[in-house]
Amino acid sequence: MSPRIPVARFGHGSRVPGWDEPVDLAKDPAVVPDPATTPVPQALRDEIEAAMAKYPDRRSATIPALHAAQRLHGWCSPKAITQVAAVMALTPADLTSVASFYDMLELSPRPPHDDVYVCTNISCSLLGADELYEAMIAAAAEHPSVHVQSFECLGACDIAPMASVNGEYVGPLREGDAEQIVEDLAAGRPVLPEKQLRFRPSADPGARP
């Protein structure tokens, strides 16, 4: 009989946080918050109302509204959700169900922060993305305002391995770039300007002007 190496086994594969937390059945269900008693910052209200006006059905503005609230609060906190719910006249449960589905919407507490998404999907991982992710975590260890997350394919395999820093795509990243990203963020400088995707010419020779 060979010694068995324990393999982690898990009870579920759900993406939904809080699946194993007990529900308080005695509590009343949350209803659409009363606009009169729910203060909403004017700028946020304006942004959500402008988004709702663009669609035949106001519910379509849910993701833009949650993006706006997250920009303001740092995450989709109960307070942020309540504010969006008051403006959109939807229940907080409706909005939470949507927020919990998408990777870019955060349901755990986070102050306003810098987002570093490291792509660890196939093309990037062939070229060293897993090591880059480790290096990025290590580089950001002393900087709580830098939030490093491994991400699925970000659609920039031509600059693999790469990362998205507050939405700015940079790559191909080499040793030392992780520290540079954190330094640039701390100094408020543009991140790795010479490696930003936006300045990269196409690989196709026919693309040249």
Place this chain on the structure above:
Amino acid sequence: MKLLFDRIDEPGLNTLAVYERRGGYQSLRKALTMSPHDVLQQILDSGVRGRGGAGFQIGRKISFLPHGQMEKYLVCNADESEPGTFKDRELIQKSPHMLIEGVVIAAYAGEISRAFIYIRGEYAHQADILEAAIAQAAQAGYIGERILGSSLSLPLVLHRGAGAYICGEETGLLDSLEGKRGNPRLKPPFPAIEGLYHGPTLINNVETLCTVPQIIRIGGAEYAKIGTETSTGTKVVSISGDVQRPGNYEIELGTPSREIIYGLAGGPFENREIKFWFPGGSSSPVLTKDDLDVPYDFDSMARAGSMLGSGAIIVADERRSVLGVALKLAKFYAHESCGKCVPCREGTNWTVKMLQRIQSGEATPMDLEIMASVQEQIIGNCLCVLGDAMAMPIGSIVTKFRGELEAEIEAARARADAGAPADVVAVGVADELAGPTPVR
């Protein structure tokens, strides 16, 4: 032959002035002098097939829309998230007006009254560029009320997603656009009959819509002469992985794959050899170095046992372990499964666990049989093809690299017997999403 990528690096092409100077929006002007029926006929004549993955003819899709006075929608799928694919990103960033022009012409052909572009949330820079371009186009009267004095009115709204692979699936995208969780819907009814807000809806990929102005410019019959008989036109191919010059290349469909991988992308790194490659994104069954002479078009790829998919070639050289790549893939699909259909939700998670058993030395060769049968149980048994998208490549890896996987099983068992720590090839999503509480 360059149609979409022709001098696309020209500075300022993302602005209306430069795009117009290069003949932009002339196809729209030409289309508006024709009847919607004639425009549709040109698109049908071109035979152009969808560039997003399924390869369905856009002309036929438009012709499925019901006629008459009603609210019909056009949705452009810019939720490009198939691993290995990055062509739409470059098209939007460098030539956003080409997409807008394609959207308006396609809407005219389908007598559609409202259009949306759903772009993935991660493409922030591209979305900003597209938003600015839409504003410019609206100002110039190319979108909005009574376009260029014609009877066509078309509001166009850019919608940003928030990070979910499944929203690239057309019905998942529609639910997401309606402000819900992006769960795919049961088909039929297909979106052409009942789509966005229950209305008839035309959904097409960015690249497909970008070809529409080219078809109108040169004529459908002329366009059909490019490429092969059943795969007409040009295709932007995204090449990545172990190649010297990764990037987007526009090719004529039917070009030998070897010419793309070796000629354009420079082939594998020095002294390396191609071990296997994905011809159409990570969802396509893998091919090996024996398949390099297969012409790059829809039907040849299908005959070779794979698919053209989104047109994304991922190359892996002989250093890469198929087990590591298979596990990466399986974890990705397990993470992105929306959880609605049991075969996909359970199948993807169990495939991850079975691959991890191989790594930890717990597997036997029989596990490969079980893994292959799990893949077969997924295919065709779910509302959408996300599960199939894992089952097809994993199934092909188990078939084509069975010997290597058996060797991995033996080696890991020997390591376990010797008491050495498990050789973990990759870590990632499955551990994170499963939370910190192992059952045993």
